[in-house]
Amino acid sequence: MAARIDLTLDCADAQLLAGFWKTALGYIDEPPPPPFTTRAEWAAQFDLLEDDSEDDGAWLCDPDGVGPRLSILKVPEPKTAKNRLHVDVRVPGHGGAAERWARITAESERLVRAGGAVLEVFDGHHVVMADPEGNEFCVAAGPA
Incomplete structure (x- = not known):
């Protein structure tokens, strides 16, 4: 198990x-x-x-x-460096590359409105983001 x-x-x-x-x-x-x-x-x-x-x-x-x-x-201490482990938020759905990228972009925009920030965009593949305290995570396509 x-x-x-x-x-x-x-x-x-x-x-x-x-x-x-x-x-x-x-x-x-x-x-x-x-x-x-x-x-x-x-x-x-x-x-x-x-x-x-x-x-x-x-x-x-x-x-x-x-x-x-x-x-x-x-915790009392502030974040001081890049995460050694990060979360990948996988956006589900079917379709071609353009459809997957549209879902990733829409999800990234939704998370910016929720308080996140875009750090880097890897066009057509994934978006590196940070939560409101700077913890890095990625938004990418996932299983349907």
């Missing part, structure tokens, strides 16, 4: 990034683990430090249960 992975993204503002990545991936807030009924109830078990808040983290999941879980956690 293959192992499943979760992805964890360090950040300065967990709620800002959670909103962006929910828009980008179609993810939802992950329910708290049983037996907890709310994230606040779950967080209370950890005796957070005075400077910590339950808003310093966000947990997202694929509503269909297919994609990896995404944990977004506030």
